[in-house]
């Protein structure tokens with residue numbers, strides 16, 4: 001049976017198909033990845049706030065559409081709870097508010113009673129945080145780093161030291177830093193309703209969160225929202241705040257901290273950083289009569305696709321609050337600049353003198369963006385801030401800076417741009433948030449160094465507020481793929497083998513019935529190493545989908561060389577379910593959220609373990625089960641594949657899969673070579689050498705992807721050439737050439 005025919009059939013026929021729990025078949029009732037095991041919970045708390053409602057089994061979570069067709073359904077769409085404007089949480093009644101448990105056990109039910117406040121001791125907080133695999137530490141205990149201490153530090157630095165002493169001091173510093181890592185156990189957020197009842201967030205914001213269908217916070221949300229919203233409003237005596245020293249306590253209780261968060265893909269980091277920003281802006285607006293001009297919060301993201309997704313989320317959360325969000329686009333102005341500065345920003349000195357366009361541009365200058373939240377890619381924002389050469393305008397109005405996918409933004413590729421923007425935000429009260437699913441230790445030290453140098457450069461006036469602590473939140477195991485998807489690592493030997501494998505996925509009838517080959521139902525993403533390979537693969541597969549199922553319109557390619565309107569058009573069609581197979585590059589590897597994506601195919605092996613974590617994390621979002629990640633590798637990949645095999649192994653361990661069920665057997669891990677640091681760096685920078693773009697005779701980029709061997713292609717080319725010549729020449733010549741072609745020697749395969 002052809003899957004595409006199946007998908008194009010009437011709902012009745014589809015319904016009779018065996019139901020498989022796929023990401024596209026709806027939302028998981030519990031978006032959390034960890035802490036689902038009831039046995040971990042203390043007996044007292046298990047009876048208190050969890051109960052199961054009649055007739056609300058896992059199956060009933062399905063949407064109205066047949067599961068197989070309902071690709072991009074939204075968790076509670078169509079089930080959004082009716083709520084009168086401004087109605088208090090108590091007034092809503094218990095029955096309506098309950099989200100139900102899947103996975104055969106009851107889960108923590110959202111709390112709706114504003115007055116129901118349990119006193120949690122540190123042990124209880126610890127237990128909950130641990131069961132959700134949350135670890136929160138203060139990276140440097142800045143409490144007590146008063147002016148005199150800083151002065152002493154500076155003086156010490158200036159003194160000349162012998163090499164030995166320097167080394168000893170560094171060692172001691174490292175040790176004390178380790179000691180400084182103080183673990184915190186703040187009270188976790190149990191439900192979104194508590195955002196209003198405990199943390200007093202704006203009523204409208206709370207309502208918007210509810211309208212989105214969010215009820216149960218994910219791990220990253222239950223850990224970071226209390227930290228960022230501050231415990232001051234929540235309770236006078238916060239155990240975690242108490243344990244961190246007096247000076248620091250105040251900052252902690254106000255949510256005045258810098259935060260570095262590492263949490264799994266699809267775990268809802270976006271709303272975890274947006275809610276405190278929007279709430280902060282709302283309380284600022286309440287407390288000031290003349291609001292500061294210019295953006296107050298900046299969110300940086302590595303791609304336009306991700307930036308526009310964040311703007312959409314921000315707009316939904318801030319609906320009706322008056323807080324505006326904008327996506328940074330070409331030509332937008334962020335700061336008030338003199339006409340001369342603005343028009344000359346992007347011109348060289350010679351051009352400034354010569355060009356008459358400078359005058360024209362001066363007249364066309366756009367208004368300064370009025371939105372309080374500005375979301376941008378680093379380059380787009382930096383271009384808007386550029387004055388002349390390496391000088392950038394300052395953004396003193398900004399007091400919140402978020403780096404989404406912080407590890408990639410601080411990677412050498414974007415580092416200079418991201419740091420320039422960070423340094424343009426000159427407000428001493430600037431708080432920074434760094435978020436990603438992966439974070440190398442070098443990023444952590446870079447952040448600490450940047451914070452330190454910013455702090456040290458501030459003039460020490462009595463008005464200077466005490467320094468804020470840097471808190472690190474880690475959910476689950478660092479740099480590991482999510483446990484709720486299944487991984488298939490397949491040796492395809494050659495490029496042709498990979499193409500055959502992918503074709504089998506597109507035509508499941510060709511799959512062996514023993515289940516030895518993976519099956520994957522659309523919609524899915526296919527990742528390649530380069531843009532030319534993505535376009536080549538797209539041309540190769542264009543006619544693989546039968547016309548009765550939509551034909552070539554069901555398959556598309558998306559990469560950075562397309563115009564922005566083409567890119568957004570493809571994104572929209574894929575989100576709507578019009579496109580079933582989207583071939584792309586690492587452009588879509590990070591952050592982009594296609595809720596009901598059934599799987600990811602790594603047609604070309606990713607360049608690093610982190611890239612693997614992000615690519616496969618496009619499926620299985622918000623706790624959805626059933627996502628599949630297929631990775632093909634060839635003999636060229638063998639030197640590097642161990643990193644990825646290790647990530648898969650760790651994620652399967654997290655899922656609790658023993659040796660018998662695991663995709664990666666120990667023997668394979670033992671047999672694979674361990675890449676050196678240099679090899680890893682080279683791979684990250686250049687990808688697999690054999691797959692790098694090949695130029696043809698005309699100098700055009702050719703990334704050959706074909707099931708035909710090099711020999712077959714050569715014969716074909718010669719025949720084509722011969723036929724063209726024969727048209728011009730006598731009949732004998734034609735015959736001779738054709739014979740010569742068919743008798744040409746076998747020259748081996750070069751797939």
Ligand SMILES: Nc1ncnc2c1ncn2[C@@H]1O[C@H](COP(=O)(O)OP(=O)(O)OP(=O)(O)O)[C@@H](O)[C@H]1O
Pocket residue numbers: 031075213214215216217218221263264265266267268269270271436437590591592593595617621622
């Ligand atoms: N508490 C929640 N309950 C249900 N769904 C949620 C919840 N929080 C977020 N989501 C949904 O989960 C999906 C993933 O969220 P988001 O894009 O913020 O993940 P992320 O952690 O930023 O992932 P990535 O690391 O890939 O960028 C989104 O569709 C979002 O609407």
